[in-house]
Amino acid sequence: MQNYRNFCIIAHIDHGKSTLADRLLERTGRVSAREMTMNQILDDNPLEQERGITIKLHAIQMDYVDKAGKNYKLNLIDTPGHVDFSYEVSRSLSACEGALLVVDATQGVEAQTISNLFMAIEQGLEIIPVINKIDLPSAVTTIESVKQQVMDLIGCKEDDMILASAKAGIGIDEILEAVVERVPPPKGDPKAPLRALIYDSVFDAYRGVIVYVRVIDGTMREKDKILFMATGQTYELDEVGVLFMQRQRTGELSAGNVGYFTAAIRKLQDSKVGDTVTLAGNPTTQPIEGFREVKPMVFSGIYPADSDDFEDLREALGKLSLNDSAITFEPESSSALGFGFRCGFLGLLHMEIVQERLEREFNQTIVTTVPNVRYQVVTTRDEILWVDNPAQLPNPTLISEILEPYIRAQIIAPSEYVGTIMKLCMDRRGTMMGQSYLSADRVDMTFELPLAEVVFDFYDKLKSNTRGYASLDYEYADYKPGQLVRMDILLNGEQVDALSSIVHRQKAHEWGKRLCSKLRELIPRQMFEVAIQAAIGSKIIARESISAMRKNVLAKCYGGDISRKRKLIEKQKEGKKRMKQVGKVEIPQEAFHAVLSLD
Amino acid sequence: MFGLYLHVPFCQKKCSYCDFYSIESTEHIARFVDTLRREIDLRAAAGTGHVFTSVFFGGGTPSLLHPDEIGSITALLRGHFTFADDCEWTMECNPGTVTLERLQGYRRCGINRLSFGVQSFQTSELEFLDRIHDADQAVEAMKLAREAGFENVNMDLMFAVPGQTIDTLRDNLRRMIELNPDHISAYSLIYENGTPLYADLLKGRVKPLPEEVDAEMYHTVITTLRGAGYEQYEVSNFARPGRRCRHNLTYWHAEPYLAVGPSAHGFVGTTRYWNFRSLSAWTEHVMKGALPEANHEHLSESDLLTEHVFLHLRADGLRAAEVSARFGIDIRSKLQPDLTYWIEEGFVTDRDDTLSLTAEGYRVCDEISSKAAARLAG
Numbered sequence: 001m002q003n004y005r006n007f008c009i010i011a012h013i014d015h016g017k018s019t020l021a022d023r024l025l026e027r028t029g030r031v032s033a034r035e036m037t038m039n040q041i042l043d044d045n046p047l048e049q050e051r052g053i054t055i056k057l058h059a060i061q062m063d064y065v066d067k068a069g070k071n072y073k074l075n076l077i078d079t080p081g082h083v084d085f086s087y088e089v090s091r092s093l094s095a096c097e098g099a100l101l102v103v104d105a106t107q108g109v110e111a112q113t114i115s116n117l118f119m120a121i122e123q124g125l126e127i128i129p130v131i132n133k134i135d136l137p138s139a140v141t142t143i144e145s146v147k148q149q150v151m152d153l154i155g156c157k158e159d160d161m162i163l164a165s166a167k168a169g170i171g172i173d174e175i176l177e178a179v180v181e182r183v184p185p186p187k188g189d190p191k192a193p194l195r196a197l198i199y200d201s202v203f204d205a206y207r208g209v210i211v212y213v214r215v216i217d218g219t220m221r222e223k224d225k226i227l228f229m230a231t232g233q234t235y236e237l238d239e240v241g242v243l244f245m246q247r248q249r250t251g252e253l254s255a256g257n258v259g260y261f262t263a264a265i266r267k268l269q270d271s272k273v274g275d276t277v278t279l280a281g282n283p284t285t286q287p288i289e290g291f292r293e294v295k296p297m298v299f300s301g302i303y304p305a306d307s308d309d310f311e312d313l314r315e316a317l318g319k320l321s322l323n324d325s326a327i328t329f330e331p332e333s334s335s336a337l338g339f340g341f342r343c344g345f346l347g348l349l350h351m352e353i354v355q356e357r358l359e360r361e362f363n364q365t366i367v368t369t370v371p372n373v374r375y376q377v378v379t380t381r382d383e384i385l386w387v388d389n390p391a392q393l394p395n396p397t398l399i400s401e402i403l404e405p406y407i408r409a410q411i412i413a414p415s416e417y418v419g420t421i422m423k424l425c426m427d428r429r430g431t432m433m434g435q436s437y438l439s440a441d442r443v444d445m446t447f448e449l450p451l452a453e454v455v456f457d458f459y460d461k462l463k464s465n466t467r468g469y470a471s472l473d474y475e476y477a478d479y480k481p482g483q484l485v486r487m488d489i490l491l492n493g494e495q496v497d498a499l500s501s502i503v504h505r506q507k508a509h510e511w512g513k514r515l516c517s518k519l520r521e522l523i524p525r526q527m528f529e530v531a532i533q534a535a536i537g538s539k540i541i542a543r544e545s546i547s548a549m550r551k552n553v554l555a556k557c558y559g560g561d562i563s564r565k566r567k568l569i570e571k572q573k574e575g576k577k578r579m580k581q582v583g584k585v586e587i588p589q590e591a592f593h594a595v596l597s598l599d
Numbered sequence: 600m601f602g603l604y605l606h607v608p609f610c611q612k613k614c615s616y617c618d619f620y621s622i623e624s625t626e627h628i629a630r631f632v633d634t635l636r637r638e639i640d641l642r643a644a645a646g647t648g649h650v651f652t653s654v655f656f657g658g659g660t661p662s663l664l665h666p667d668e669i670g671s672i673t674a675l676l677r678g679h680f681t682f683a684d685d686c687e688w689t690m691e692c693n694p695g696t697v698t699l700e701r702l703q704g705y706r707r708c709g710i711n712r713l714s715f716g717v718q719s720f721q722t723s724e725l726e727f728l729d730r731i732h733d734a735d736q737a738v739e740a741m742k743l744a745r746e747a748g749f750e751n752v753n754m755d756l757m758f759a760v761p762g763q764t765i766d767t768l769r770d771n772l773r774r775m776i777e778l779n780p781d782h783i784s785a786y787s788l789i790y791e792n793g794t795p796l797y798a799d800l801l802k803g804r805v806k807p808l809p810e811e812v813d814a815e816m817y818h819t820v821i822t823t824l825r826g827a828g829y830e831q832y833e834v835s836n837f838a839r840p841g842r843r844c845r846h847n848l849t850y851w852h853a854e855p856y857l858a859v860g861p862s863a864h865g866f867v868g869t870t871r872y873w874n875f876r877s878l879s880a881w882t883e884h885v886m887k888g889a890l891p892e893a894n895h896e897h898l899s900e901s902d903l904l905t906e907h908v909f910l911h912l913r914a915d916g917l918r919a920a921e922v923s924a925r926f927g928i929d930i931r932s933k934l935q936p937d938l939t940y941w942i943e944e945g946f947v948t949d950r951d952d953t954l955s956l957t958a959e960g961y962r963v964c965d966e967i968s969s970k971a972a973a974r975l976a977g
Contacts, residue, residue, distance in 0.1 A: 527963050552966045560619075562850065
């Protein structure tokens with residue numbers, strides 16, 4: 001066990017985590033330079049690569065011989081880089097004894113990095129600060145201040161920091177030496193009852209679920225009967241191994257090591273991140289701390305663009321959930337959109353990823369509604385209802401109170417933007433909880449904000465208002481009561497259920513006005529005038545109208561024109577089929593998430 | 600009904616807006632007539648067993664052909680095919696190229712309907728459209744046509760021409776109605792891809808009239824012509840009672856027609872064919888004894904249904920019994936709930952088992968057609 005080192009990399013998006021990981025793999029001979037041309041090997045999902053973020057967790061074992069000629073096995077455990085997955089991050093940190101804190105020499109520390117860093121420090125990980133991208137010309141002017149930020153943040157000495165450029169291969173040897181010298185070897189008792197932490201799992205069509213684990217105590221061997229302590233399920237181990245570039249079967253995995261197993265587990269949902277694996281015949285009495293059920297926080301309706309494709313969509317969601325254990329989906333119906341599903345997501349990014357995967361991997365053409373949070377409604381009869389679809393909010397006379405989820409948001413930005421950020425958060429019903437300076441010109445602010453206010457373009461606003469300099473991290477806090485009402489949208493007098501939203505009473509007017517004017521842009525002219533109204537109950541709070549189209553007819557249609565004309569009509573027909581109709585009014589699909597693009 | 604279309608691809612001068620195939624040269628006319636006659640021979644079999652109800656010489660400018668040339672073609676047609684006694688024989692004429700003698704000559708060949716591309720009575724509009732005639736010639740052409748004994752004459756009118764105003768359009772309508780044609784085709788100017796006018800549009804040299812003005816002009820055309828006793832029976836076509844163009848109704852009722860000449864489109868059974876567009880390719884094939892077809896398409900049942908619906912809607916209405924007999928569907932229930940809205944909003948009427956567009960409906964005909972097609976498909 002003394003020659004094992006388990007570590008991860010904590011970094012903000014674009015600060016060079018993947019490049020550094022690639023470089024480490026290359027230096028330890030795990031991949032050849034030729035394979036390196038494929039770049040950034042850890043991110044094997046195209047969507048992740050495109051967005052420059054890692055969603056799924058992976059790990060790789062490397063062999064390393066230090067300067068003294070001693071052999072080590074280094075397990076690099078990758079962590080997801082987005083706030084929606086902070087629980088997963090905390091679990092993968094639990095699998096490590098050390099972390100490389102990678103900070104861009106030209107950018108400084110960001111919110112995401114800090115929250116993950118603090119999580120790592122809390123869990124007692126050894127932190128090795130790495131200042132990356134030192135070869136960038138602009139680093140000359142920023143590096144001293146970035147170093148100071150890092151020293152202030154973790155209380156390290158200047159000498160503790162490694163100056164590196166993953167891209168140019170600078171500092172890689174120093175990093176590897178620091179990992180073996182400074183990261184403590186795993187503690188644990190190979191003879192104690194098995195305790196292994198599930199920090200990730202993926203679904204494989206042939207083997208079922210492949211579970212990634214860190215063994216804390218004991219040993220797991222193929223054919224062992226294992227028990228998942230949170231779910232109470234037992235399985236027999238099929239295959240056990242470690243992770244190189246591919247899975248490498250070893251037959252057993254002992255305390256201190258990181259690897260995988262398969263055990264004929266059918267559903268990803270059965271292997272819960274954070275759960276403890278032990279032996280059914282000799283279980284531990286101490287499950288690993290920190291397990292919790294992951295609950296969706298953001299909800300949205302997903303409907304097939306063509307109502308005939310409902311069953312296809314159900315199948316696609318079913319398949320998608322095979323390798324995304326966090327998504328939930330329940331059938332629902334809407335008078336505007338027909339039959340579809342109310343889906344739950346960890347957060348906005350997760351929602352976008354699911355929507356994109358449905359379209360790209362499963363070829364579904366979908367209509368999505370505006371995302372919303374889950375509200376707790378206390379009725380006048382003191383019942384508690386959970387409402388995750390605004391259209392299902394009970395009649396106001398039956399409601400005694402509505403509670404909504406809040407988050408604690410951490411925002412780090414250059415100090416010149418403090419005013420801007422304060423204003424944005426106040427506009428979003430936020431309360432400032434604290435503020436501290438990381439350096440003379442960098443400030444760290446904490447706010448409590450209703451999650452519902454963050455769901456709508458908050459992040460984009462924050463980024464654009466601070467010219468991209470602010471970074472955001474958040475965690476869920478609790479439910480608090482709010483002055484909330486349901487706002488409905490009516491087109492030519494008919495309510496469009498899929499456009500209903502739950503808004504704060506004081507913001508309803510403004511919101512209604514903006515939504516109506518956005519819909520006016522998005523709904524094409526029709527054969528008759530269309531009245532758009534926003535209403536709370538029976539009270540109209542905003543209105544707009546779309547004037548009728550004046551003329552849509554081509555004058556000429558003789559023998560030579562007919563085929564062309566038919567094809568044109570077929571094409572227009574497809575456009576019409578994609579529209580959703582409420583009463584007489586045809587609504588384009590974009591309109592159903594119009595509020596997301598309100599300015 | 601069974602029609603025959605003959606395309607004559609020659610013009611003295613091409614009009615900037617026109618996308619029909621023609622060339623600005625008359626030297627090949629004699630050879631063209633020979634070739635056309637050969638194509639008629641080649642297609643003779645396709646016409647046997649049918650009684651032709653309409654023949655249409657279109658172009659181009661068919662009136663560039665001498666009456667003897669027209670006569671040689673009509674005589675050949677009569678030799679190959681059977682024609683109804685009341686068969687409609689139309690020829691398109693440029694008002695700038697006719698003389699009494701010529702018109703009398705055409706009349707003797709059996710032509711009984713003329714169609715004049717008048718377009719406008721305003722010099723500036725005629726110049727914009729590159730027309731070779733002037734307003735006086737249009738008046739003269741009508742006089743000559745009547746003198747030559749033509750009792751069925753159409754005039755084409757163009758509106759939404761850049762530079763045109765409601766006032767000049769009203770003047771055009773008034774002057775055309777004064778000439779008392781039996782039929783008026785009134786078109787909103789189309790910017791057809793591939794025409795010089797379209798190139799001007801792309802380069803910003805020409806600015807189309809705003810949609811509201813186009814719509815207002817269309818409304819003016821419809822109300823004025825209806826007020827003068829013309830019945831509207833298609834988006835752009837108006838006729839005195841009993842003078843609807845039978846040949847065009849063949850297209851719009853999805854009835855069969857043969858076609859000869861470069862670029863001509865024919866439709867027989869469930870197949871539409873089209874001839875080579877260029878005079879040279881067309882000539883080459885015919886001279887080799889081959890059908891000069893560039894291509895053809897077989898229409899599926901759903902294509903046929905789509906065409907049936909949009910063509911009838913554009914024209915004089917969709918007969919529910921006919922759709923039911925031909926396609927086995929109940930068109931009214933298929934088009935719900937939109938049909939109810941269209942009727943409520945005054946775009947469509949449902950009378951005598953026929954769904955017809957109103958003047959308001961013609962204005963948004965393509966919108967209604969594509970929605971109808973979507974309903975039929977769903």
